[in-house]
Amino acid sequence: MKYSSLNYNSKKVGFLDAVIKGLAPDRGLYFPEKIPILDKNFISSIENYSNNEIAFKVIEPFIGNEIPKNILQKIIEETLSFDFPLVKITENISTLELFKGPTLAFKDVGARFMARCLSYGNKIKKHNKITVLVATSGDTGGAVADGFYKVKGIDVIILFPKGKVSKLQELQLTTLNENITAIEIDGTFDQCQDMVKSAFIDPELIDKIKLTSANSINIARWLSQMFYYFIAFKNRPNPTKKLVISVPCGNFGNICAGIISNKMGLPINHFIASTNSNDTVLNYLNSGNYIPKKSIQTISNAMDVGDPSNFIRIQKIFNNDLLKLKKTLSSYSYSDKQTESAIKEIFSYNNYIADPHGAIGFLGIKDYFISQEDPSSLQGIFLETAHPIKFANIVERIINTKIESPSQIKGIRNLKSNKLTMVGYNELKSFLLAKN
Numbered sequence: 483m484k485y486s487s488l489n490y491n492s493k494k495v496g497f498l499d500a501v502i503k504g505l506a507p508d509r510g511l512y513f514p515e516k517i518p519i520l521d522k523n524f525i526s527s528i529e530n531y532s533n534n535e536i537a538f539k540v541i542e543p544f545i546g547n548e549i550p551k552n553i554l555q556k557i558i559e560e561t562l563s564f565d566f567p568l569v570k571i572t573e574n575i576s577t578l579e580l581f582k583g584p585t586l587a588f589k590d591v592g593a594r595f596m597a598r599c600l601s602y603g604n605k606i607k608k609h610n611k612i613t614v615l616v617a618t619s620g621d622t623g624g625a626v627a628d629g630f631y632k633v634k635g636i637d638v639i640i641l642f643p644k645g646k647v648s649k650l651q652e653l654q655l656t657t658l659n660e661n662i663t664a665i666e667i668d669g670t671f672d673q674c675q676d677m678v679k680s681a682f683i684d685p686e687l688i689d690k691i692k693l694t695s696a697n698s699i700n701i702a703r704w705l706s707q708m709f710y711y712f713i714a715f716k717n718r719p720n721p722t723k724k725l726v727i728s729v730p731c732g733n734f735g736n737i738c739a740g741i742i743s744n745k746m747g748l749p750i751n752h753f754i755a756s757t758n759s760n761d762t763v764l765n766y767l768n769s770g771n772y773i774p775k776k777s778i779q780t781i782s783n784a785m786d787v788g789d790p791s792n793f794i795r796i797q798k799i800f801n802n803d804l805l806k807l808k809k810t811l812s813s814y815s816y817s818d819k820q821t822e823s824a825i826k827e828i829f830s831y832n833n834y835i836a837d838p839h840g841a842i843g844f845l846g847i848k849d850y851f852i853s854q855e856d857p858s859s860l861q862g863i864f865l866e867t868a869h870p871i872k873f874a875n876i877v878e879r880i881i882n883t884k885i886e887s888p889s890q891i892k893g894i895r896n897l898k899s900n901k902l903t904m905v906g907y908n909e910l911k912s913f914l915l916a917k918n
Contacts, residue, residue, distance in 0.1 A: 698735025756846030
C-alpha cells in the first residue's frame with residue numbers, strides 16, 4: 483500500500499514512512515492509494531473472530547509487508563488489551579464504551595498502535611531520535627503521553643490550550659515527565675494545531691529534527707480507529723436491523739475511520755457526525771460551502787475544533803461529491819444546555835452515566851431516528867469516547883451523584899504537574915531547536 487498527499491505535491495510513500503513523517507512535505511495529509519475490500523465471508527461470520535483477529539484482517543492490507551505478520555499481531559495484542567463493552571441504553575439505542583484503556587479515552591487505541599508502529603519503524607529506518615509533536619483539545623495528549631511513555635528514541639512534545647482542557651486531562655498530560663514534555667499555549671486548540679503544522683514545514687526544523695505528529699492526521703492513529711466499528715458490528719444487539727452509528731466529532735478522524743470501514747464492506751447503514759457548537763461540517767452539509775470557524779469553548783472540550791483536519795479525507799472518499807456524502811453522513815449540532823439535558827436523560831435509563839461527548843452522540847441518534855419514516859427498522863449505537871470522571875465537576879452537578887474513580891487514575895491527583903508555558907510559534911521553534 484502506498485500513501486499520497488492530499489495536496490498532491492509530494493511523492494508517494496509506504497506505511498512506515500507515512501507514519502514517521504506524519505504530514506507530507508507539502509503539508510498535506512496522507513491517504514491510501516486505494517481502499518481494500520474485505521471478503522464477504524469474513525463480514526458474515528465476524529462473530530467467530532476475536533477482536534485481535536478482526537483488527538489484523540482490517541489493518542493488514544494498509545500495511546502490507548512493511549511490518550512482519552508476527553510483529554503486527556503483537557502490536558495489535560498490546561493495543562487491544564482492554565474491553566470495548568456495548569451497553570444497552572434504550573430499546574433501540576446502545577453505547578460502545580471506548581474508555582476502558584489506561585487514559586480513559588477512545589484515543590488510547592490509536593496512540594498505543596501508533597507508538598508501537600513508530601517504534602518499529604524507527605528501529606528499521608535507523609533514525610537516532612524522533613520527536614513527536616502533537617496538539618490536543620483534551621484526550622489526545624493523555625493517550626499519546628501514556629502510549630509513548632519511556633519509548634526509546636522518541637521524544638514527545640504536547641501542546642494544549644490554556645484553561646480549555648479539564649483538570650484531570652491536564653494532569654494526564656503533565657505528570658509523566660521522562661520523554662514527555664507538556665506545553666501550555668495561551669490560545670485555542672486550532673492555534674496549537676497551526677503551530678504543529680507550521681513546524682512540519684519549517685525548513686530549519688526539518689533539516690535538524692526528525693518530526694512526526696500523533697494527532698489523527700497520522701495514518702497509524704487514524705486508521706486503527708477502524709477497529710471500533712468492526713467490534714461494534716460484531717456485538718450489535720439486533721443483527722436483523724440496520725445499523726446507524728453516531729460519533730461525537732471534533733477533528734473528524736474517528737468518523738472518517740468508520741466511513742473507511744464501510745467502504746471496505748462493513749454494512750453500516752448511516753453515520754451521524756454529532757457535534758457541539760463547533761458546527762463547521764454541519765454548515766457545509768447544509769450549504770455546500772466549507773468555511774472554517776474560530777473554535778468555540780464548550781463543556782465537550784475534545785470537540786472544540788473549528789477547522790477539523792480530517793474532513794478533507796472524508797471529502798476524498800466521496801471525491802468531493804456532496805450528494806453522495808450526504809447519503810452516508812448526517813450531522814447535528816448541540817449547545818451546552820442540550821448536552822446537560824442529555825446527560826440527565828441518559829442517567830434516567832438505568833442510572834447510566836455519560837460524559838458530555840457521549841451525550842452529544844446520544845442526541846444525534848435520537849434526532850436521526852426522528853427524521854426517519856421507519857425508525858423501528860434501525861438500531862443505533864453512539865460512541866462513548868471518554869470516562870465521565872474526566873468531567874466530574876460537570877456531570878456530578880447534573881445528575882447529583884458522585885462518580886466512582888476508576889483504578890486508572892487513583893493517585894494521579896497527588897502527582898506533581900510539570901508544564902511549560904508559551905505564546906507563539908517562534909517560542910516553540912526556539913525550544914525545539916535548543917532541545918535537539
